Amino acid sequence: MFQIKHIARECIPAALEKAERYRLLNEPALAESICLDILDADPQHAKAIITLLLAITDQxxxxDPADISRARQLLLRLPNEYEQKYYAGIICEREGLSIFTRGMRGSHFAAYEWLREAMELFEEAEAIRPPGNDDALLRWNTCARLIMRHQLEPAEEQYVEPPLE
Structure with missing residues (x-):
């Protein structure tokens, strides 16, 4: 229906600054659109990939429930294993928070599982982090505090013995 207009490569820094500002203004859909324009001009722009991933998780x-898949697909485009693990943890953390915030039946258990998965990914990122980068530790601590503050726990699996014939 419409043909998307392309931005010039030299406009990427200003466009990225706008995308980051829109995220801060709680306008993630606008940030997402700008990142898509940047990636159209420079498909490997790491900062635009990260900003797009964060804009998607902001939503x-x-x-769309398919946003988790869209965010996870971006992980493959990140330049190194540390960033892939770290941002995979952020995806899980934000999905857990989203589920917890909705407060549906069983959401405490689901949120716990997502946050624990995030913590495992942050631990993997911590093991390979660049010197002087404690971001994964900070996120792990945030997840741990959320679990403790809200007393989240895993669902108890109940084993039922099948009847004898």
């Missing part, structure tokens, strides 16, 4: 619970 968890309010937009």
């Amino acid at each position: 968890f619970g309010t937009a």
